[in-house]
Amino acid sequence: GESVGLHLPTLSVQEGDNSIINCAYSNSASDYFIWYKQESGKGPQFIIDIRSNMDKRQGQRVTVLLNKTVKHLSLQIAATQPGDSAVYFCAEKGGTYKYIFGTGTRLKVLA
């Protein structure tokens, strides 16, 4: 069935280092992907998105890479800061309304 998964449930990185969070998807028809950040007690916050006609998209300190060949999505955070500590999850959209979400990776930033 359709699934969006993450390779690691918890990722610990040193402050100032780069973070890479991965996501695998199984629906080859999905054409739009989103990364979210969710802090404790808050709603998911839209970080960055990418369409299937792109391989890479950059934002402020974040980059999303899409590899359609292996159905893989990654979020790179440059110079990770304590405020980046949160759960990150990806979502895929393959139709008009349907979004599929992963369970998330917890990012811990070590001082």
Next chain:
Amino acid sequence: DAGITQSPRHKVTETGTPVTLRCHQTENHRYMYWYRQDPGHGLRLIHYSYGVKDTDKGEVSDGYSVSRSKTEDFLLTLESATSSQTSVYFCAISERGGGPTTGELFFGEGSRLTVL
């Protein structure tokens, strides 16, 4: 931040009582969604709406009903709450009305429901 307000933010109720959660948006988005979030699960779709009075079921719709009488409001009702409905509920919106299709999905801050 997208203008999405959920109420109540926290509620404790007893099994068998009715509960209504409200989502209010100020963005004129066409689509509105209700999701639940539970440990070990990704966000799961309960119901969604694609316009006023137009709603449809999601993957975990049993025990829930919705209504949308105005573009800006989307109500989720638990007719008779059960302990399995203890969860955090999120409202989300997408597709600005009359605007270009973007796909962006924005969430509210959540409503934490505890059913005793």
